[in-house]
């Protein structure tokens with residue numbers, strides 16, 4: 001391809017690859033909200049999506065595709081031109097597992113326990129060097145493939161250093177960075193070694209604009225920039241030396257037509273039938289999440305049990321359907337968390353279940369049609385993260401179900417827009433979550449319909465195409 005006019009850079013791409021027991025390569029859709037959004041928006045002529053190889057099989061596929069272009073190697077990327085950069089296992093471990101997931105993700109989601117503060121040893125410093133190299137790899141690839149004056153949209157905390165690295169190589173390019181997570185509070189960001197904190201802020205300030213899903217996360221970033229580098233923040237932009245970088249609030253929504261048409265496919269209809277036959281005519285409290293401590297799946301289960309204890313009319317009348325995608329199983333905390341969710345579900349089933357009724361159906365597996373079926377059939381959608389950049393599932397769920405009630409954590413970015421129509425809860429308050437679940441399950445039809453219409457309007461207000469366009473327009 002001649003130089004690309006629009007480049008998107010993200011760690012995870014639209015597909016990941018695995019090998020079947022017969023040794024065949026099989027492509028699967030990448031998990032998480034970022035991929036859903038980018039897949040809906042990235043297919044335009046002249047655009048190129050750069051992502052990383054995240055496994056040995058990804059490396060095999062990308063290594064044998066022309067210039068890493070997996071779309072040209074015959075894989076269905078939904079119409080997007082996609083280059084997978086081959087990142088070796090050691091660099092990936094340092095950059096993705098250690099720095100991005102174990103350090104930055106935890107800080108951004110405020111998952112730091114003051115009683116067990118993080119420490120940074122020589123190994124971590126090597127991992128940080130890998131993070132720098134990884135960002136540099138993206139910057140180099142972008143510099144090599146971008147047309148003159150092209151626009152570059154850099155995504156998320158894996159690539160916080162890339163904006164400045166790109167600018168140094170190609171000052172002609174216009175660069176936007178978007179953070180899909182919350183941003184750390186200043187006192188939490190302070191847990192980073194100060195040189196690293198400074199590098200992260202300076203890396204991001206190489207962009208022409210910085211995007212966030214919520215004003216709350218932008219303000220946290222602004223305050224961290226002030227504390228770490230002495231920059232100025234006035235609520236709209238961060239100023240450091242010569243640079244004044246505006247912070248933009250662009251709450252991502254969902255693209256209606258592709259989501260509805262995917263949900264109308266036969267594999268989803270099969271899953272709907274299966275789910276309905278195991279649940280019968282009982283109500284469904286559904287959720288679809290990665291097995292991720294910040295998503296707070298386990299406290300959701302505990303709150304469901306509390307509901308059954310407090311409101312016995314729901315016994316045998318409701319099922320909590322939890323579809324948990326395995327996520328980041330390289331990180332020990334995620335493996336332990338997954339096990340805890342499974343054992344909590346088993347305890348609830350042992351305590352309340354009967355021969356005819358299993359109160360919790362929890363599945364730890366990556367099954368997109370089953371997720372869509374769960375969202376379609378949910379009477380109540382439970383989304384109670386401890387902290388979450390946006391939570392696109394809250395929006396997808398509204399669109400897919402005819403009238404589900406949303407029980408939503410006030411700590412999700414989505415709460416900014418959905419507060420009036422959802423039932424908001426504190427994610428750590430088990431009793432209040434149980435009360436909200438009861439209210440949702442017993443809500444009169446007219447109120448359900450009214451709230452649901454509001455949720456749908458919010459969910460579709462800024463679909464990925466428009467979200468992306470807005471960033472391109474702002475780059476001029």
Ligand code: G6P
Pocket residue numbers: 012031032033034035156180181327328389
């Ligand atoms: C969040 C992040 C994304 C990430 C997704 C899935 O939504 O903001 O950048 O892709 O989680 O996580 P994973 O580590 O599996 O890519």
